[in-house]
Amino acid sequence: MRRGPDSQDRDPLAPPRLPVRRLRRARLGARGRAGVISTESRPRLASKVRLRFDRKGERYMLLYPEKGLVLNPTAAAIVRLCTGEHTVGAIVERLVEEYPTQTREALEREVLEFLSAMADRGLVHGDV
Template sequence: MDTTPTGTDRTSTRTRPGAGLSGSDRPRLARHVRLDFSRTRQRPILLHPEAVVVLNGSGAAILELCDGRHTVAEIVSELGARYQTVPDDEVREFLTRLVARHWVELTDG
């Protein structure tokens, strides 16, 4: 395990463009990306060096749970408890796109 600059232990982190997500993967925002709220737009936003991405409610809900502690399966389960229906494949597809853009990193479970 390597230690991050904040002193937390972490196993190998990877960005696997195009690869499927495992239910045991633990997604987290990349170090250069931040989830925030735009008071001007009254919407959650994803900030990264190249641009600002305005998120819809479900995208923000997914990313709020991408803390490196929750697994993909736990994120789907938590969202299922909050909302009536959460398509597992749509959550995985959303996270796969963000991994491909290097905005989300996966830590082995």
């Protein structure tokens, strides 16, 4: 007889602290760092990730194996510039021109947070 739900049951009553062996490890890049993006990085999409425009929904989506991610207009503007040619600083400069009501510092912080989250998911690589 079971005493209660286990963590693999995805039950909200599961114990809050999981044993270390059950935690997912961060994906490490070629240099042993997980998703490190700086202003000098030249972000590019991972090899299996594609940016597509959905004409029906009139929105951009990131498509990757068996999954998809709907992007808001700002995220789409960032991802469109992730070709490996532009640095994060250059991407921020373009966004400052496109969104003049935002400060450069705020945009830089948000772009770095967004790209770091995308890198942690394995969708973006930040080559220096």
